[in-house]
Amino acid sequence: MDNALWLNERELACVEKISKDASNEGIMLDFSCPGNAVIPELLNAELKNRDGRGHFVGDYMQTLTYHPGKKSVTTSIMTSKLDETLALQNPYSLILGMFLSAKAISANEIILFVGEDNQFIAQMLNIRIKQLEKMGYFKSYMVDFCVIPIKEEDIKYSQDLSLLSNYKESLSQARSPYQGVEEMWENSKHFILNVETFLNISLIIRNGSGWYKRSGKESNYGSKIFYVRYKEDGCLIEVDMGSTLSEMMVKIEEKINIPQKYVLQIGGNLGCYIKQSQLELEIDFNSFIDAGLLLGAGTVEVFESEKKARKKMESSVLKSHENSCGKCSVCREGTKRLGELVVNNSSSDGLHCFEKINYLGEAIRNSSLCGYGKMAINMIVSAANNQYKV
Amino acid sequence: MENINVTINKQNYTASEANTILDICQKNNIDIPTLCHHPDLRSEGNCRMCVVEVKGERDLVASCNMKASNGMIIETGSSKVLKSRKATLELLIANHPNDCLTCDRTSGECKLQDLCYQYDVTRSEQILDTLEQPKMMDLSSPSIERDLSKCIVCGKCIRVCRETQDIGVYQYQERGFKTVVSTKGHEPLIDTNCINCGQCVKVCPVGALIEKQEIRKVIDALRDPEVHLVVQTAPAVKHTIGELFGMAPGEDVSGKLNSALKKLGVDKVFSTDLAADVTIMEEGMEFIQRIEGKGKMPMFTSCSPGWIKYVENEFPQFLDNISTCKSPQQMLGALSKSFYAQKNHVDPHKIFNLSIMPCTAKKYEAQRKEMAVNEIRDVDAVLTTRELARLIKLEKIPFKQLRDETYDDFLGEHTGAARIFGTSGGVMEAALRSVAWTLTDGVLEDIDYEKVRGLENVKEADLEIAGMKLKIAVVNGTAAARRLLEKIESGEKEYHFVEVMGCPGGCINGGGAPLQDSMATVKKRMEGIYRMDKNAELRRSHENPLVNQIYETYLGEPGGVKAHKLLHTH
Numbered sequence: 020m021d022n023a024l025w026l027n028e029r030e031l032a033c034v035e036k037i038s039k040d041a042s043n044e045g046i047m048l049d050f051s052c053p054g055n056a057v058i059p060e061l062l063n064a065e066l067k068n069r070d071g072r073g074h075f076v077g078d079y080m081q082t083l084t085y086h087p088g089k090k091s092v093t094t095s096i097m098t099s100k101l102d103e104t105l106a107l108q109n110p111y112s113l114i115l116g117m118f119l120s121a122k123a124i125s126a127n128e129i130i131l132f133v134g135e136d137n138q139f140i141a142q143m144l145n146i147r148i149k150q151l152e153k154m155g156y157f158k159s160y161m162v163d164f165c166v167i168p169i170k171e172e173d174i175k176y177s178q179d180l181s182l183l184s185n186y187k188e189s190l191s192q193a194r195s196p197y198q199g200v201e202e203m204w205e206n207s208k209h210f211i212l213n214v215e216t217f218l219n220i221s222l223i224i225r226n227g228s229g230w231y232k233r234s235g236k237e238s239n240y241g242s243k244i245f246y247v248r249y250k251e252d253g254c255l256i257e258v259d260m261g262s263t264l265s266e267m268m269v270k271i272e273e274k275i276n277i278p279q280k281y282v283l284q285i286g287g288n289l290g291c292y293i294k295q296s297q298l299e300l301e302i303d304f305n306s307f308i309d310a311g312l313l314l315g316a317g318t319v320e321v322f323e324s325e326k327k328a329r330k331k332m333e334s335s336v337l338k339s340h341e342n343s344c345g346k347c348s349v350c351r352e353g354t355k356r357l358g359e360l361v362v363n364n365s366s367s368d369g370l371h372c373f374e375k376i377n378y379l380g381e382a383i384r385n386s387s388l389c390g391y392g393k394m395a396i397n398m399i400v401s402a403a404n405n406q407y408k409v
Numbered sequence: 410m411e412n413i414n415v416t417i418n419k420q421n422y423t424a425s426e427a428n429t430i431l432d433i434c435q436k437n438n439i440d441i442p443t444l445c446h447h448p449d450l451r452s453e454g455n456c457r458m459c460v461v462e463v464k465g466e467r468d469l470v471a472s473c474n475m476k477a478s479n480g481m482i483i484e485t486g487s488s489k490v491l492k493s494r495k496a497t498l499e500l501l502i503a504n505h506p507n508d509c510l511t512c513d514r515t516s517g518e519c520k521l522q523d524l525c526y527q528y529d530v531t532r533s534e535q536i537l538d539t540l541e542q543p544k545m546m547d548l549s550s551p552s553i554e555r556d557l558s559k560c561i562v563c564g565k566c567i568r569v570c571r572e573t574q575d576i577g578v579y580q581y582q583e584r585g586f587k588t589v590v591s592t593k594g595h596e597p598l599i600d601t602n603c604i605n606c607g608q609c610v611k612v613c614p615v616g617a618l619i620e621k622q623e624i625r626k627v628i629d630a631l632r633d634p635e636v637h638l639v640v641q642t643a644p645a646v647k648h649t650i651g652e653l654f655g656m657a658p659g660e661d662v663s664g665k666l667n668s669a670l671k672k673l674g675v676d677k678v679f680s681t682d683l684a685a686d687v688t689i690m691e692e693g694m695e696f697i698q699r700i701e702g703k704g705k706m707p708m709f710t711s712c713s714p715g716w717i718k719y720v721e722n723e724f725p726q727f728l729d730n731i732s733t734c735k736s737p738q739q740m741l742g743a744l745s746k747s748f749y750a751q752k753n754h755v756d757p758h759k760i761f762n763l764s765i766m767p768c769t770a771k772k773y774e775a776q777r778k779e780m781a782v783n784e785i786r787d788v789d790a791v792l793t794t795r796e797l798a799r800l801i802k803l804e805k806i807p808f809k810q811l812r813d814e815t816y817d818d819f820l821g822e823h824t825g826a827a828r829i830f831g832t833s834g835g836v837m838e839a840a841l842r843s844v845a846w847t848l849t850d851g852v853l854e855d856i857d858y859e860k861v862r863g864l865e866n867v868k869e870a871d872l873e874i875a876g877m878k879l880k881i882a883v884v885n886g887t888a889a890a891r892r893l894l895e896k897i898e899s900g901e902k903e904y905h906f907v908e909v910m911g912c913p914g915g916c917i918n919g920g921g922a923p924l925q926d927s928m929a930t931v932k933k934r935m936e937g938i939y940r941m942d943k944n945a946e947l948r949r950s951h952e953n954p955l956v957n958q959i960y961e962t963y964l965g966e967p968g969g970v971k972a973h974k975l976l977h978t979h
Contacts (some may be wrong), residue, residue: 040595052960103962124860144750154916166605175584184736185454187466187470187475188454188470188475189452189454189474189475189476191453191454191471191474194581304508338583340586341584341585341587342584342585343584343585343587343588344581344588345562345581345583345584345586345587345588346453346455346458346562346564346581346588347455347457348444348455348457348458348497348500348501348561348562349453349457349496349497349500350502351562351585351586351588352500352501352503352586353496353500354585354586355585355586356500356503356504360537371905374864375536377497378536379496379500379536379537380493381492381497382492382493383457383493383495383497383500385460385467385468385469385489385493386457386460386468386497387457387472388454388455388471388494389458393468
């Protein structure tokens with residue numbers, strides 16, 4: 020399924036066709052898909068949320084359908100190069116994925132939070148939405164689209180937004196990730212996915228769950244897209260779920276120059292680092308969680324030395340609590356205190372510290388309210404493992 | 410709702426599919442610890458203490474927030490669960506002042522301390538160093554003290570203030586580790602729209618929110634031989650304070666309470682109930698006058714100081730609709746420093762009026778500018794039910810074993826009508842009993858007005874008295890009051906008389922009542938009050954011989970000049 024998303028030929032064809040022909044039946048058919056057909060198709064496809072936790076999107080949607088109050092379909096395009104590039108290259112698929120989700124759960128609105136630096140994307144999305152609306156593509160379901168620009172100083176949370184919900188626990192949500200939109204955030208239950216997952220929804224509805232399940236491996240179908248960066252160079256790479264990291268790196272080497280010896284930091288600010296000797300790790304949710312890596316954020320940074328990777332990771336570990344919304348006790352207290360244990364006590368009290376981190380970390384990472392706490396604690400515990408384990 | 414079957418700790422249970430795992434466990438006496446959960450509030454799952462293991466789930470789940478489903482297999486005490494709970498406590502106490510010796514929440518009132526004992530979280534084996542706690546005190550409010558350093562960010566005060574009371578004084582502030590529950594812009598409480606109801610104090614699981622402490626002031630007065638200490642006890646206190654000594658909710662412990670107060674060394678024990686009967690005389694007269702066109706309609710009751718503050722803050726356009734009567738607390742204060750002082754040749758300046766109330770807002774009310782006559786304060790100190798119980802324990806008085814004693818003469822006699830002031834609907838019912846009797850010259854003898862009873866937030870009734878059709882409403886909790894006021898303002902609803910209590914359920918659920926209760930406990934308190942009323946010899950306020958004597962020998966007519974000066978705010 021190489022290039023299925025970010026260079027999706029049909030998407031590109033659609034862009035051309037839409038601008039020329041308002042009555043493109045193929046595209047219209049996608050938008051006209053009945054809401055009640057969406058969830059069964061996603062459940063058949065066993066699509067998992069690309070946020071790192073790997074929950075079934077169909078289950079998440081189903082929970083939302085029973086919620087009687089206000090509902091929003093929400094995503095964000097903030098600091099992630101992956102979100103930014105995917106949205107730029109697949110605006111119609113993104114809009115389609117969100118529109119179909121809104122139909123499926125009977126949402127009242129569709130919200131796209133877009134960072135101030137990505138105002139071009141905000142404008143582009145607004146134009147596309149108006150274009151589609153004018154051409155009657157949204158006739159099958161009335162829903163409000165809101166593209167909301169967020170100033171840099173208002174960003175209180177800089178990770179994958181989709182981590183901020185727990186649909187199993189009465190659709191609990193963390194506090195508003197951005198200042199100035201608190202009311203909008205709190206007055207609604209959000210169906211939050213990242214851009215990549217919404218694009219997957221579009222693909223599955225267009226091509227069917229059978230097609231989708233032809234790639235990937237059992238329990239981890241489909242593909243995963245990463246943004247790989249080395250110094251100033253960067254590129255997108257799409258690999259089937261179940262591939263190994265070494266297979267991914269072979270593809271990368273064809274696209275950008277990377278050093279012969281390197282260490283990878285996977286998952287942006289919430290990911291640990293991995294050495295070349297560990298590259299046989301399979302790309303799937305459980306393997307990544309066990310290794311302390313975050314599959315969701317999709318950012319892979321290539322470092323020449325472990326020292327540099329560790330320095331970056333330590334900075335992330337110390338700052339991780341700043342992203343915590345502070346409501347959930349273990350995330351609020353744990354990310355800060357355990358992070359300090361990892362970084363500050365490494366020299367004097369190493370082994371004892373390691374035991375403490377493992378004891379507290381293991382105990383609390385499974386109990387935090389939303390995905391952020393789980394991922395941040397997971398990263399800290401893995402950092403401790405990297406730090407202290409021989 | 411259909412029934413489901415679940416397995417908890419290898420035992421099978423049948424429950425409704427609407428239940429959370431916590432609901433089912435609590436119904437079946439399976440202990441699950443909680444810090445942020447309250448049965449009357451929406452669950453948020455913040456504290457993570459109630460986590461349990463559900464088969465098939467990778468992570469632990471918060472039982473307060475997770476709906477049970479058919480076939481679910483749950484473990485509430487596995488090693489994974491216990492380890493997680495202990496770790497959560499370790500994290501919380503490592504960021505807590507741990508000044509338990511001097512904290513107000515002692516003797517089982519601090520849930521954090523209880524759980525640390527239960528889960529064997531000890532200082533000696535503490536895993537993390539305790540952080541230095543800067544004191545973050547807010548003592549600005551006349552009713553509530555805040556110590557942010559003790560706050561564990563459970564969020565219950567936010568929910569009760571926003572959702573139950575519709576005020577929203579508190580909110581989460583800052584992010585991450587610095588997160589605190591504070592007021593908007595960290596304003597002192599006195600500068601916010603807080604109505605002093607103390608519902609936040611009631612739900613706080615630790616000592617971060619407590620009532621304004623006045624015990625020391627009272628002890629000083631008790632020890633001063635120059636002071637003539639007069640105490641009054643509110644109706645609801647008599648049916649709630651027993652809980653703090655292991656007695657059943659709703660049990661009338663007036664006799665033991667009188668005895669305990671005398672053992673503490675007070676000079677006279679009076680009953681606020683007497684003033685409640687006087688209130689009915691005054692408020693009833695005012696209502697009749699308003700019906701006759703002398704004043705704005707509908708008339709609102711004025712007994713609840715939280716409610717008065719709410720109208721001042723949010724709906725000042727309705728201020729003239731509120732009865733000008735002082736509350737029973739202030740009336741009794743004024744009468745004891747005038748009527749009682751005069752008849753017993755006591756210098757009113759030497760009288761220290763202590764009031765025992767189920768309410769934190771009464772502390773604020775006692776300090777209001779208009780609550781004085783000739784610059785003599787009506788009431789000098791207000792203790793909540795909890796504070797008095799603490800004082801009794803401090804003095805080692807064996808409350809449960811005490812013999813019943815009566816009130817002192819002059820301001821002690823009361824009726825069943827006065828006692829029901831303690832519950833939502835009580836003021837209205839007491840007023841109706843006397844107004845109906847007065848307007849029909851004793852022909853209409855209705856005593857029990859069932860339509861205004863109960864804990865529902867809004868109760869309405871249409872009545873016909875002496876050919877007059879009256880529309881009345883009874884509201885409790887300011888969230889419900891807001892909805893009603895908006896309807897009155899828009900013309901959607903019209904009433905003649907409206908009783909409003911600031912706290913949900915009325916005074917039996919006041920901010921000064923015993924802690925960690927729920928509406929289930931409140932219901933038992935209410936039942937106790939109605940039992941007392943039913944068995945009372947006198948059930949109408951105007952039948953109280955002492956009330957009649959006060960009017961005949963001192964006040965003159967209800968609503969007269971002297972009564973107005975002493976017993977009304979303006």
